[in-house]
Amino acid sequence: MNTIKTIRNTGVASFAAFLIACGGGGGGGDAQNDGQGAGGNNPTGGIDARGSAVAVGTISGFGSVIVNGVRFDTSNAIFTIDDEAGSESDLAVGQVVVVTGEIDDDGTTGTADAVSFDDAVEGPISEIDTANNTLIVLGQTVVVDTGTSFEDDIEPGSILGLAVGDIVEVSGFYLADGRILATYIELESPGDDFEVTGQVRNLDVGALTFEISGLVVDYSGAMLEDFPGGAPENGQIVEAEGPTLGPNGELVATSVEFESEDGSFGILDDGDDVEIEGLITRFDSATDFDVNGLSVTTNASTEFENGSAADLALNRRVEVEGSVNSNGVIVADEIEFEQEADLEFAGNVEATSADSITLLGVTIRVTPKTELDDQRADSVRTFSLADLVVGDFVEVDAYDDGNGLVAASIEREDDLDEDRVSGPVAEIAEPEFTVNGVTVRTDANTEYETDELEIDAADFFGSALGQFVEVEGSFSNGVLLASEVELDDD
Secondary structure (H helix, E strand, C coil), X not given: CEXXXXXXXXXXXXXXXXXXXXXXXXCXXXXXXXXXXXXXXXXXXXXXXXXXXXXXXXXXXXXXXXXXXXXXXXXXXXXXXXXXXXXXXXXXXXXXXXXXXXXXXXXXEEEEEEEEXXXXXXEEEEXXXXXXXXXXXXCEEEECCCCCEECCCCCCCCHHHCCCCCEEEEEEEECCCCCEEEEEXXXXXXXXXXXXXXXXXXXXXXXXXXXXXXXXXXXXXXXXXXXXXXXXXXXXXXXXEECEECCCCCEECCEEEEEEECCECCCCXXXXXXXXXXXXXXXXXXXXXXXXXXXXXXXXXCEEECCCHHHCCCCCEEEEEXXXXXXXXXXXXXXXXCCCCCEEXXXXXXXXXXXXXXXXXXXXXXXXXXXXXXXXXXXXXXXXXXXXXXXXXXXXXXXXXXXXXXXXXXXXXXXXXXXXXEXXXXXXXXXXXXXXXXXEECCCCCEEEECXXXXXXXXXXXXXXXXXXXXXXXXXXXXXXXXXXXXXXX
């Protein structure tokens, strides 16, 4: 059993907030080759069996907590939720957490000593842009994509289920330009404190205000916590909380907590092992870039999965596995590029195996990193592939890794909605076409549209090949009979 070393010089909760909120700090560090050997590819999807100082990533399931393909036993773990004592029941699939503890030799199981969650922002929605899939929450731009999970109370489970004025808590990673890529969104009750974490800009010591992205923070009445100089300074990473917004939309903070100096980490020791999922927030070269604000370098021994060093770029979502050198830089043994789950399926389960699910006549692989969420009224919290039975209605987001379809997420639903498939049209011969391996048949009752405008069958079949479409209908005898077909011009 390999031990995940305890993080020194900082609490786990503040480390979580720093990792998730630091969107491009870090000054680059010394991108040297440190003589670290490669960890090698792990076909099971877990961390290679050599231990980690810290594992950072989205929760893909429970029983106990599954992060980055590793199932951590949390029987004796300490849970910290937004800087307060909590429990596993406070967490949800899709949230970004920090886990410290031990990893077994198989690389897919372990024991957690501590699990910490800290949101990226919590507050009222002031704007919604459904065309660009973005929200504005406390001045922060939140990006919603196919990987965003939504709390059960949000109906439908998409940006369309939200409204201006809703108070939401957002978990996610920061993009290089400071926007938040949401991995999980839930509704909050009025009366809870608003929270935002980010970098202090435009500090006005006379007015006792500063800005975090598009939000002005009034800290004139706030309790200041852990600031090295006693007060905020430009460039510092802070977490501000308060129950109200002022007349000009500013956050009236009751507390402001220091998290870190920009680029001055001091949180990992030489030799610590790490496993971090996140976005590349700064990129100078393949040997000098940041993931979640932490400096990373590669060397000749670094192994790449689903890409190569040439694919490293700003805002690429990756998992980095490596160890920390004497300069505080993570030397990557392995970097995996995460693929966008842009293919969608919805229908009744036809069959399952130990590592796959079949619906709409298509078999999709399930990995330890597949997010599994049960949203039925009688939901099972420790929901796993073994809980699915033939006839269950599920929604699946997937991608093609070159060797077939892989499920990024599976949600079991209560209501039997229409069967659905979304993806590029691969073959077409009126009145049929194929999407993601699903044969779609149209008839005189099928409705066609693009950009919410109705079109006819001739227009569709004349232009659809290679385009993304969403099809709703009824699946039977190996064919999806389409009631509605929509071309996605985006």
